[in-house]
Amino acid sequence: MTARMTLTPQMAEYEQKFTDGGEVRWLPYLMYFHPTDYRSFVVNTDSAGFRYSESLTTRYSVADGGQSSGPVRLLAGSSTVFGIGASADSQTLASRLTQNDPRGQHWLNFGGRSFNSTQELTLFTLNKHRLPKVDEIVLFSGFNNLGLARQPENYRGEYGAFFNCHQFFDALAPAEPASTSWSLSNLFGKAQEPERPAPQSMQEQIDYAANLTLQHLDIWRALAADMGAKLTFILQPLAGWVRETGSPEEQQLFAELDQAGNFTDVYGDILQTSVREAYAHRLRAGAQGMGVGFVDITPLLAEALGPDDWQFVDRIHFTDFGNDLVSKLILDVTR
Known part of the structure; x- marks a missing residue:
């Protein structure tokens, strides 16, 4: 049995x-949702696809009520x-925040699984009408924009690339001549992809991702101000940003995932501490310039973790212990 199946x-x-290989529900404007x-x-979802949260046996979600009569x-x-990685709805970040928040x-x-900042903002604007009064908004985000910044310019466009965007653009492309589209290589799914331009430098990717993130953060700022809600942006941590060597469980899982996939090949350069510091610097300056609170939670998490504390199920998603620990850190920095 593999380490992933066991752990x-x-x-x-x-x-x-x-996941991308699971059930992708294609939707207007959002592209896809759960x-x-x-x-x-x-994991359980409501009538709109939002995940349920659970605290003290009370279950609640964006679309299906179960909320308290007061603000949220x-x-x-x-x-x-x-909450990818959580063993149950009660173990996600939102659930642990509710459980640990004395208010x-x-x-x-x-x-939203695999969302960039455009999709995060769109999801909110399309569903704002479902919400009671909101006292606080925390954006826990940042990696996907940076990871997608290396996509070709024709994929990124004005609003940023999104995961699986090649499927979208391929579907819109003009049909190939019959002699090409019915070749054996295409028939068996082994057609060679057209050459793509070399990715931008890392600094260019950081600048692009930061500019796009801040552009959307300014809209969040305006919406939050209109709602009378406090807004904080928290740059999410990656395992490689937090510590060079993970817990024994993390080392087993990462080694197995590297054999099965290509995360390190594609994103290995992003895992450098210097990249996080440069990205966080740009985001902090932009957020502070518009009066929005900013937190780089990676150093706080690194300080809170013991060498054997198992934080990550992969390089970006948390264990139940990890969600509980990060929820407490969020509460510490936002209250």
């Missing part, structure tokens, strides 16, 4: 429905916020 059996549930009304012991707090972002308000899970 993180819940990941099989996510891979069945909540399946609706999904039920399992690990909102945690927005991508798959880490959605007694519910934190809603506004995470």
Whole structure:
């Protein structure tokens, strides 16, 4: 049995429905979102596809109520916020924030798997009408924009590349001549992809990702101000940013994932501490310039972790212990 099956059996549930190889529900404007009304012991979604949170046996979500009559707090972002890696709905960041927050308000899970900042903002604007009064918004985000910044310019466009964007652009491309589209290589799915331009320098990628993130953060700022909600942007951590050597479980999982995939080949340069520092510097300056709180949570997490503390199920998503620890750090820096 593999280390992943042994250490993180819940990941099989996510891979069945909540990864690129699972069930992708294509939607207007958002591109894609989670399946609706999904039920399992690990992850459950409401009638709009938002993940349920759970605290003290109370279950609540964006679309299906269960909320308190008073104001709520909102945690927005991508798959880490959605809770990939958590063993149950009660173990996601939003659930742990509710459990650990002495103010007694519910934190809603506004995470979208594989979302960039454009999709995070669009998800909010399309569903703002579902919300009661919101006292606070925390954006826990940042990696996907940086990881996607190396996509070709024709994929990035004005609003940023998104995951699986090649499928979108391929579907819109003019049909190839019959002699080409019916070649054996295409028939068996082995057609050679056209050459793509070399990626930009790392500094150019950092600048692009930071500019796009700040452009959307300014819109979040305006919306939060209109709602009377406090807004904080938290740059999410990566395992390689937090520490060079992980816990024994992390080392096993990362080695196995490197054999199965190509995360290190594609994003290995992003894992450098100097990249995080440069990216955080740009984001902090921009956020402070518009009056939005900014937190680079990586140093705080590195300080809080013991050498054997198991934080990550992969290089970006948390264990149950990790979600609980990060929820406490979020509360410490935002209250």
